[in-house]
Amino acid sequence: MNLKQLAAHLNLSQTTVSRALNGYPEVNEQTRKRVMEAAQALNYAPNARAKGLATGRAMAIGHVIPMSTQHQMMNPVFGDFIAGASEEYVKAGYDMTLSVTGDRDEKENYRRLKAKGNVDGIIVHGPSMTDARIPFLRQLGLPFVVHGRATELDLPYSWVDMNNTHAFQRATDFLLDLGHRRIALINGLEFMDFAYRRRVGFEQAMAGRGAAVDPRYMTAGEMTESYGFESAARMLALPDRPTAMITSSVIAAIGIRRAIHAAGLEMGRDVSVITHDDDLSFLRNGPDVPIFTATRSSVYEAGRIAAAMLLAHIADPALPAQPRLLEAQLIIGGSTGPVPQDAR
Amino acid sequence: MNLKQLAAHLNLSQTTVSRALNGYPEVNEQTRKRVMEAAQALNYAPNARAKGLATGRAMAIGHVIPMSTQHQMMNPVFGDFIAGASEEYVKAGYDMTLSVTGDRDEKENYRRLKAKGNVDGIIVHGPSMTDARIPFLRQLGLPFVVHGRATELDLPYSWVDMNNTHAFQRATDFLLDLGHRRIALINGLEFMDFAYRRRVGFEQAMAGRGAAVDPRYMTAGEMTESYGFESAARMLALPDRPTAMITSSVIAAIGIRRAIHAAGLEMGRDVSVITHDDDLSFLRNGPDVPIFTATRSSVYEAGRIAAAMLLAHIADPALPAQPRLLEAQLIIGGSTGPVPQDAR
């Protein structure tokens, strides 16, 4: 069923049917109603490709998700971000296309995406500190919004990011207030912007109180359960083991908890743990009383916001680049407590 | 840069350029080379919409992922499945489009997807036992492959599924061999086909040894950490607590482990745990020695296989429906052991 057939069926021209369906004013309300009903009955939906060709707009947003080639790891945060974004796309009648890509040919990928013309804009995931994609996309002239930012880049572009520095500064301050001094940072890969900023927040807080930052208490790696476990286990084996740990994801925190138990210690009493919590739907940090004390910021919400921002940019290309900083909450759970007596 | 411009630039007709780029034989090798080089240099890529319109093929696959409306939960398995599928799509030059949808309007969604014509086929996720989408899609005539199956449906259709029944039967048998009799099943939602089949496997194994299935030891719910924790905590508080537990996901298993520790018990000694392990990239079950004894089947691999199957069906619509059953490995980790003396 296509427009031509529908028009023939209604004894109208394609023009009129098209206008009726697209809400143009110059068509009789009665005719419009008739058209709408027929379309519904014959379940006609305009061919997206033809429509796109005629209008020049694809009515689709591309998400390019980098797969870390080293570990072939898919960021678990991605699903919830997509779900949030999707909510906005559905409202606006946009589709979503995905390309999973290695870090290698990503630029070529963007160029092709634009040339092929099947997206009107894209969301950039997982920016590094000096992300080359951002200047490239600017020059390409394809609207985009970054989830995160690239610290070293001094260009105007739109992004949605959490205040990583501030969040980790607060978390560290909270631990310092509890008397902790030997605080570990079990961080994500630090060429990733979010991880870098978190380290900065951590260090600033430590420096602010004159607490020493011990390199033995700091690691950076891909945020898996076993990474959390191994990092924590190694540190707990030190003669002057840390009394508190801050980490970048609940999954790593779970590994840390395991290491603490394996060392015969108790989380929250012997060792305090704070994690960042992306509020993932399948990994809620406890239903009412949080398991982990955490800096929390919903990545679902970030997805929603990024999508809405991108759609706004597409609707009005003259809109200036727009930054959007989300503050994380610091929520207190059972994984933190005052520094143990014997470690004071 | 479009075909017309490229052709003009080369002093050739659009026809010849098109044929050169698409590998048709009736074009001089030298000309083809010249065309290819110019296309590369001017980074020309054919407009996908126009191409689709002309060929009638969208060169894209749709993934419709249901968001459980109750809990707004995104299945964590999804990311890795997509990554696997994507590998095949990239090889074949296909794109991937995503629609996140509530369970409500899903049928309408599929119809629209077909009418809009921007996919050549779709992958169906998360089938229930009597999934209405399957007969609907058959009738719609849009090629599709199901990840999982619908037990109650007696129709030919293509699917990729793991042998859930057998896997859980083996897992249960393994526990029975270790002397366990009070075995709990902390399962997924049992209208979902995979969860139903796992229960069947569990029950068959129990019945095969004359072991009683105690309803107090069985739950079904969405596989979150806290669900695992609460279910296990409740069961461990029983006077005759189970000595072993089987669960459907590593995430729930982590909650179970937490409950075991919270009860002052030790996993693998006081309580054995077996989980199903989808081999998710961000949740590896221990790098070398697995943490959990598990039935393992890579969902990444399932994604790859499902995608390849769908592409084959699109290439040759006459191909008969094809089922594909993947066997899970039973891998032994540290979470299981013989039934404790006092519980014999």
Next chain:
DNA sequence: GTCAGGTACCGAAGCGCTTTGGAAATGCCC
């Protein structure tokens, strides 16, 4: 010299839609 068969190219139609630039019909005023 002619003609079949190849090779290398091209013109134009058509995919299903939107949209421009009208045209016909209607209503209203004088």
Next chain:
DNA sequence: GGGCATTTCCAAAGCGCTTCGGTACCTGAC
């Protein structure tokens, strides 16, 4: 009844590509 908006509809061009049905030229066989 003529003039003039206004309303309601339409024909046809065009979006960028593929592909059908050629044409022009060359080669070699008879």
